[in-house]
Amino acid sequence: MTMDVFLSADGTALEKVAHHSVKDTVAERFATLIASGVLSVGDTLPSERELASAMGVSRETIRGALLILSTKGIVSVVQGARTRVISTDVGTLGLSALSDGRVTDYTLEDVHDARMTIEARLAPLVAARIDDATIDRLSDLIKTQEETVGDPVRYLIADREFHTLIYRACGNAVFSDLAAMLYSYLLDHRRRVVAQPGAIETSITDHRQIMTALIARDGAALADAFGVHERRIYDTTRALLGASS
Template sequence: MKNKPSSLTGPRLADRVALRLSEMIAEQGLKPGDRLPAERELSQQMGVSRSSLREAIQKLTAQNQLYARQGGGTYVRKPTINWFTQTVRMPLEPLFESDPAYGLDVLEARHGLESNAAYHAALRATPQDKARILECFERMAACHGRGDPMIEARADADFHLAIVEASHNLVLKQVVVSLYELVEVSISRSLSKLYVVPEIYDRLEGQHRDLMDAVLLGNGEQAAQAAADHLYAVKNFLAQFEEEDARQRRAKVELPKRHDIAI
């Protein structure tokens, strides 16, 4: 496992180290039975003392995420389920399955989260982050007009997530990723409706470019505003589609014929 060293200090250090370690396990895709790096190597990677790391490992062991094997070494016991998934995403899943319109609520939540992420991405993005954002933008553009709007919608999500990744804020990343996973299918279907309308596609493509340019140029305020403007436009477009769909459904309702009405 490779991770950029960082210094963790302050109260409840072991809890913060445990959270970071849990996220590292998930990000690196370690499976049950996989062994963690040696204590010295892992403490250096995380930029923490070995005593803090040992305490964090004890916490994750108590939570049944890790276990020590006889003969030495610490191993993954089960895939980690983060706090957001347990307390927010899982309880909401039945609602989204019953009514995809809840996706509009997610767009409202994304408005603040991704504006913040875009601001920090503009200030913190590494050359590798910027290359990834540009790659996702170009792939998204290349998908347009190929007759598969669902693939195009997923490429859209990858572009936005690349910007969130570039914010280097683990909490923002985890929350936004979980929101995307929560409504992946319904949002992809909704966005696929937008991409087949040339005027709407042109506007969204221009907004994506403005957002990317602001991040690549390091303009945090402009990046935040571009993200906010884009998500506001998407929400309005989707709300218009939802309203039109509802109107069409109402129009198909058959009223009782006059001779069927008792007088």
């Protein structure tokens, strides 16, 4: 069993109650990707090695998480073949707003405004509290992202890890979870956006600007980099939705 530990403003430990093992947590991450539409029935998952790299855990943990999903009838795990999604009914796994089917209840504009507000609030907290180990992990994730060009699903798995790792560095469990939930909305459309030529490369460029601000521990620069990235997400998603209407 594990418990996530955060730091409060005065540096004291702030714990978020979470009686989950690491594999349970990873299983929930997969469930969120399924509930949000990044992964659909019939999709195959990247290899265990690729998933372990993207999520920063061992292949054994990935295997355990997939076994949890398999026993619930969400994925099919066959020896010698890629794991395949066979159901989008994730039940109570993942973010509740997503798994309860409310993912489409919010407009793109509402999600954009909320995400801009939350990330602007997170930026100074993250800049003040992020540690070197987290920055190193984020740098590794950008390298992983560079290997995913042409593979939207694998990219979005690494992308979600990148953003949620930054959110957790703020030290406030409520802000972190809220930001992660907002990130997860409209991901089904983001999959289509990042499938377009040059989209992943552009997103990675934005991530490098975020990293520059993080390394400098510059909250204002981080807020600006978040804003540029989120506005690009909004514009490209709106363009996609407009073209589809």
